[in-house]
Amino acid sequence: MHQELENSRKRIDKIDKKLKELLLKREQLVKKIGLLKKAHDLKIADKNREKSILCEIKSPYVKKIFKQIVEISKSLQSRL
Numbered sequence: 001m002h003q004e005l006e007n008s009r010k011r012i013d014k015i016d017k018k019l020k021e022l023l024l025k026r027e028q029l030v031k032k033i034g035l036l037k038k039a040h041d042l043k044i045a046d047k048n049r050e051k052s053i054l055c056e057i058k059s060p061y062v063k064k065i066f067k068q069i070v071e072i073s074k075s076l077q078s079r080l
Contacts, residue, residue, distance in 0.1 A: 034078075035080055045074055054066060054067065
């Protein structure tokens with residue numbers, strides 16, 4: 001049991017590391033897109049894009065995370 005728990009935690013740690021790297025890359029792209037939207041006087045929120053992202057997600061857990069990612073991204077863009 002203990003070894004299985006440790007192995008599972010190690011696997012989660014590897015996944016978390018990848019997630020952090022990807023989220024940092026995403027943050028940079030969100031900023032770039034935010035600046036482009038600002039330069040072209042476009043709205044931050046794109047409801048159609050949000051719906052298309054979220055409708056593809058079946059897991060309620062993952063959907064909840066992505067909703068937060070979208071909200072945080074919009075907040076970041078609105079402060080640029």
